[in-house]
Amino acid sequence: xxxxxxxxxxxxxxxxxxxxxxxxxPWVLHGDLLYLxxxxxxxxxxxxxGDTVTVEEGYKLAxxxxxxxxxxxxxxxxxxxxxxRIVRVVGYVNSTPGFTDHPAVINGV
Numbered sequence: 001x002x003x004x005x006x007x008x009x010x011x012x013x014x015x016x017x018x019x020x021x022x023x024x025x026p027w028v029l030h031g032d033l034l035y036l037x038x039x040x041x042x043x044x045x046x047x048x049x050g051d052t053v054t055v056e057e058g059y060k061l062a063x064x065x066x067x068x069x070x071x072x073x074x075x076x077x078x079x080x081x082x083x084x085r086i087v088r089v090v091g092y093v094n095s096t097p098g099f100t101d102h103p104a105v106i107n108g109v
Contacts, residue, residue, distance in 0.1 A: 003080035007070075017075040018068050027076040033087070039072040040065040050099035058093060062108030 007014065018039045020026045028035045049058040074080050091106035093099075 001079070001081065003083065004074075012067070014071040014074060015064075015067055017071045027072050029076060034073060034076055034083075036069055036072050036076075039068050048094050048096050048099075049105055050096035053094075055101055055104050058105035059108035062091065062105055064108075066109040 018026065020038060022038065024037055026037060026039050028037075043061055043064055045053065045057065045061060047053040049055060053061075070080070073083055077083065089109060091102075091109060093102045093105045095102065095105075
């Protein structure tokens with residue numbers, strides 16, 4: 001429970017795992033690898049960063065998506081201390097054509 005204790009000490013609480021919104025499994029454990037899918041943000045905020053969504057709002061949405069992923073990991077593994085490493089993180093930013101500050105949004109993860 002070291003990871004969860006660290007999250008608590010940082011004032012971070014995990015949300016309930018996001019339910020699949022389509023015909024797919026939100027996670028699959030294959031050997032020692034856990035694959036997550038479709039467990040991103042659950043905020044009702046819509047729009048494009050650089051238009052109706054600010055960089056700060058995008059950062060918060062990215063952070064929310066990351067916490068949903070961690071909640072999915074806990075649901076799949078039962079104990080976050082089973083996580084040895086995160087192999088890959090993919091971030092998508094719905095932005096206006098001229099927007100160039102994608103890292104400032106993805107840093108929310």
